[in-house]
Amino acid sequence: MNDLDVLKVFCAGDGRHGNLLGVVRDGRTCPDDASRQALAAELGYSETVFVDDPERGVVDIRTPGTRMSFAGHPLVGVAWLLDIEELQPPAGSVWARDDGEFTWITALPEWVEGKRTEQYASPAEVDALPAPPPGEGWLYAWAWEDETAGRIRARGFPRRPDGVIAEDEATGSAAILLTAELNRALNITQGAGSQILTAPGPDGTVEIGGRVRFAKLPPPRTEHARTERARTE
Numbered sequence: 001m002n003d004l005d006v007l008k009v010f011c012a013g014d015g016r017h018g019n020l021l022g023v024v025r026d027g028r029t030c031p032d033d034a035s036r037q038a039l040a041a042e043l044g045y046s047e048t049v050f051v052d053d054p055e056r057g058v059v060d061i062r063t064p065g066t067r068m069s070f071a072g073h074p075l076v077g078v079a080w081l082l083d084i085e086e087l088q089p090p091a092g093s094v095w096a097r098d099d100g101e102f103t104w105i106t107a108l109p110e111w112v113e114g115k116r117t118e119q120y121a122s123p124a125e126v127d128a129l130p131a132p133p134p135g136e137g138w139l140y141a142w143a144w145e146d147e148t149a150g151r152i153r154a155r156g157f158p159r160r161p162d163g164v165i166a167e168d169e170a171t172g173s174a175a176i177l178l179t180a181e182l183n184r185a186l187n188i189t190q191g192a193g194s195q196i197l198t199a200p201g202p203d204g205t206v207e208i209g210g211r212v213r214f215a216k217l218p219p220p221r222t223e224h225a226r227t228e229r230a231r232t233e
Helices: 033-041 074-081 123-127 172-182 223-232
Strands: 003-010 019-024 047-053 056-063 092-100 103-107 114-120 138-146 151-157 186-188 194-201 206-214
Touching: 003 074, 019 033, 019 172, 033 047, 033 056, 047 074, 056 074, 074 092, 074 103, 074 172, 074 206, 103 186, 114 172, 123 151, 138 172, 151 172, 172 186, 172 194, 206 223
Parallel strands: 019 047, 114 138, 151 186
Antiparallel strands: 003 019, 003 194, 003 206, 047 056, 092 103, 103 206, 138 151, 186 194, 194 206
């Protein structure tokens, strides 16, 4: 698939880590619901985005098992890739900006569905959690690293029935939810070392930002991935 880009979103300062994102620049290559869901499942990333209108920013977001009306790291990644100021996921209009190092989007916390945050006593307790922890439902486990500075250690566990993603490396929507709950700017280290920055807005919105890079693809697991890897090597 020649129009498939694979990005890392919310990278650390040295460019490592970040959550993998598949972006199909021309949504017409997968014109129907079944083909899109099949490709998202085949690629196996936490999300894959299909761009239906690059000028207006109309996008369709898929996990390996379902369609989403809103998700944070896919929209940050697409905003960086398309260099666009507004995106149109099903949830509503999302404004985007780029400051040279970080790409930012502004969203409403009420768009975040099905996620729960839980505070732990220390970063060590968060680090010690199995992937995934026992229980049901999307869990965002977090602890203060430095409360005064707004620094947080977090891990995200989808705990979806399909079990494809045991742990999410960087979760923008959960970071938006946590920012709204705490009502303060945060510097979040999630997963193996991804970095997410957030800030609450005066109108109930939350701005979330991070670094985005093109990913060096891992060994291919699917026919689509094999085709894309051959194209990029």
